[in-house]
Amino acid sequence: EDQVTQSPEALRLQEGESSSLNCSYTVSGLRGLFWYRQDPGKGPEFLFTLYSAGEEKEKERLKATLTKKESFLHITAPKPEDSATYLCAAAKNPGAGSYQLTFGKGTKLSVIP
Amino acid sequence: EPEVTQTPSHQVTQMGQEVILRCVPISNHLYFYWYRQILGQKVEFLVSFYNNEISEKSEIFDDQFSVERPDGSNFTLKIRSTKLEDSAMYFCASRRDNTNEKLFFGSGTQLSVL
Numbered sequence: 562e563d564q565v566t567q568s569p570e571a572l573r574l575q576e577g578e579s580s581s582l583n584c585s586y587t588v589s590g591l592r593g594l595f596w597y598r599q600d601p602g603k604g605p606e607f608l609f610t611l612y613s614a615g616e617e618k619e620k621e622r623l624k625a626t627l628t629k630k631e632s633f634l635h636i637t638a639p640k641p642e643d644s645a646t647y648l649c650a651a652a653k654n655p656g657a658g659s660y661q662l663t664f665g666k667g668t669k670l671s672v673i674p
Numbered sequence: 675e676p677e678v679t680q681t682p683s684h685q686v687t688q689m690g691q692e693v694i695l696r697c698v699p700i701s702n703h704l705y706f707y708w709y710r711q712i713l714g715q716k717v718e719f720l721v722s723f724y725n726n727e728i729s730e731k732s733e734i735f736d737d738q739f740s741v742e743r744p745d746g747s748n749f750t751l752k753i754r755s756t757k758l759e760d761s762a763m764y765f766c767a768s769r770r771d772n773t774n775e776k777l778f779f780g781s782g783t784q785l786s787v788l
Contacts, residue, residue: 595777597779602781602782603781604678604765604767604779605717605765607776607777607778610775661719661730661732662709662717662719663719664716664717664718665716666715667716
């Protein structure tokens with residue numbers, strides 16, 4: 562069975578304190594690994610897609626990396642506005658219409674001023 | 675930036691009643707999806723829809739569920755006879771085409787079945 566597991570479940574950081582979120586996956590035929598941000602009462606907001614081990618992508622204070630078994634979301638010098646739940650999701654066939662994403666439970670990040 | 679719009683934001687219904695959740699995907703998108711999130715649980719795939727037919731559905735999407743694109747702009751999810759366990763946040767999502775992996779989600783409809 563395909564599984565996506567995220568850790569930690571919750572993370573509290575001081576503003577400026579860098580850290581990493583982990584996503585481990587066991588998905589047969591992985592075609593893409595996705596990171597989303599979810600604010601309370603909102604739908605997931607797309608951040609990154611990673612396709613192959615060794616790939617990295619950056620956006621502002623966020624950098625996502627991928628290995629054969631894990632993905633990391635590194636947050637450098639976070640600000641309070643980075644507080645949100647970060648979701649990891651794996652897709653088996655992102656190029657096709659079915660596009661079924663298997664999500665992890667998320668990491669709830671709180672950045673304290 | 676264009677948005678996926680969902681209505682209503684909250685829906686309360688009695689067990690056994692039919693509900694219709696409505697979505698307006700982004701106008702030039704071709705692929706449409708429903709996901710749901712039970713409180714404290716993972717976001718789960720329900721169904722994908724393309725070219726006016728279901729392309730894939732999960733085990734959750736049983737005969738009580740149906741989807742429809744009644745006109746050129748709306749995309750609906752109908753639950754025929756709601757159960758208590760259908761209480762969840764339901765998200766509609768859309769994607770532009772086969773070459774684009776970016777999935778846009780709406781803000782969701784919180785369904786409460788009493």
